[in-house]
Amino acid sequence: MNVDDFDFQLPEELIAQTPLLDRTASRLLVLNRSTGQVQDSTFTNIVDNLVEGDCLVLNDSRVLPARLFGTKEGTGANIEVLLLKQIEGQEWETLVKPAKRVKKGTVIVFGEGQLSATCVGEADHGGRILRMNFEGIFHEVLDQLGEMPLPPYIKETLPDQERYQTVYSKNRGSAAAPTAGLHFTNEILDEIRNKGVHIAFITLHVGLGTFRPVSVENVEDHEMHAEFYQMSEETAATLTATRKRGGRIVAVGTTSARTLETIMSEYGEFKECSGWTSIFIYPGYEVKGIDGLLTNFHLPKSTLVMLVSAFASKEFVMNAYHHAIKERYRFFSFGDAMLIL
Template sequence: MNVEEFDFQLPEELIAQTPLLDRTASRLLVLDRKTGQTTDRTFETIIDELQQGDCLVLNDTRVLPARLYGTKEETGAKVEVLLLKQLENDEWETLVKPAKRVKKGTVIQFGDGRLTAICTGEADHGGRVLKMSYKGIFHEVLDELGEMPLPPYIKETLPDQERYQTVYAKHRGSAAAPTAGLHFTNELLERIQEKGVHVTFITLHVGLGTFRPVSVDNVEDHEMHAEFYQMSESTAALLTQVRKQGGRIFAVGTTSARTLETIMKEYGEFRDCSGWTSIFIYPGYEVLGFDGLLTNFHLPKSTLVMLVSAFAGKEYVMNAYEHAVKERYRFFSFGDAMLIR
């Protein structure tokens, strides 16, 4: 299967640069994966698509202010660092620009020495492992010095950093937001629950895979980067109960979808577990862990478009994307949403 099969033409002006003031004011394209039929709606009407006994699975990861700007101790040269994954003993897997300037032993200072990093080696896919040195609590230092790691296609600044967090963000660890969840407000979630729809949480810390383009011709040759996931005993019990009672499980975002599929593929059931997943879902994969998917519109030729195509069928998805472009939907992180059922 060739990567080019997942390409589509997207006018640059359809890439949303800023979030809407009202999280629920975005548009919602509903796709019926059995017929391919699309319906144009607004996001707040998602409540009408859900039934009593259904369940929304939300990713409660919290984005770190993971972009740091520093200087090399020896030369004063500027270096940009993106924290991706915490290892052990204050070591982090990172992306560094320009990477060629940072070799083993290189010392980088941030915030006039408030935070210091030394490169201890190379990481996978061209990254660097940095060991951090600081006084106090690391996350407080990071809150002071770091910036929200907005995707490269967003050129505008974000005055309210919380707008790149879901309202239910809890567990720190992501390098990017699970953007499908950005459309929810606490009020809308309460209304959904009042209808008898369950709401539960998993955690998947979004890592390097979000930033990596597919650089191979054949889809099967692409390798995903590992990301940490966790499901609690209460969530596993609820999802098992929903399935037994005939309710539908809706994954909110591709991160929730990948977590559910990882667990079902590994154990054949929902269970209290945690670990690292590098699952790659593309057409031909049989989805086991969810019955519906809420997701934003993704980049051409991306692994996320492939995942959506695995669930709804490539032809239906590409037709839906063509419709979204024609109808001037807003794309990517701060854009509109699509519900596949």
């Protein structure tokens, strides 16, 4: 299977640069994964597409203000750091720019010296392992010095940093937002609950995989970067009960889908667990953990388009994307949504 099979021409003006003032004001493309039929709708109508007994699964990971701008000790050269994941203690796996300026032993200073980082090694993907040096509580220092790590295709600044967080974000650790969840407000979640739809939470901390393009020609040759996931006993019980009574499990976002598929692939059931997943889902994969998927519109030739195509077939997904482009849907992180049932 060739990566070019998942390519499409996207007009640059359809890449959403800013979030809508009202989270729920996005458009919603509903795709029937059995027939390929598409329907144009609005996000608030998601309530009408769910039925009593369904279960909506949300990723409650919270984005770290993980982009730091510092200077190299001794030379004053500007260095940009993106925190990806905490390894142990105060050592972090990071991406740095320019990487050639940061070697083992290099010290980078941030702010007025409230934080410094010493390079202690290289990561497999070309990044750097940095050991953080600070006084006080790291997350408080990070809140003061860090910026939201918006994707490179977003050129506008984001005055309200909370617009790159879901309203239910809780567990700090992501380098990027689980963007399908950005459309929800507490009010619409209450509407969904009042309809008899269960809401369950999992955690997957979005990491390097979000920033890595597929650089191989053959899809099967691509390797995903591992990301941390966690499922509680309460969520496992809710999902198991949903399946037993014939309800649908609808994942909000590819991160939720990957977590559920990881657990079902490893254990054959939903259970309390945590670990690291590098699952790569593309056409030919047999979906086990989800019956529906809410997702944004993704980059051409990305692993996310491949995952969606595994769930709803490549032909149906590509047709839906061409329809979305024709109808001027907004794409990517701050864009519109697609519901596949």
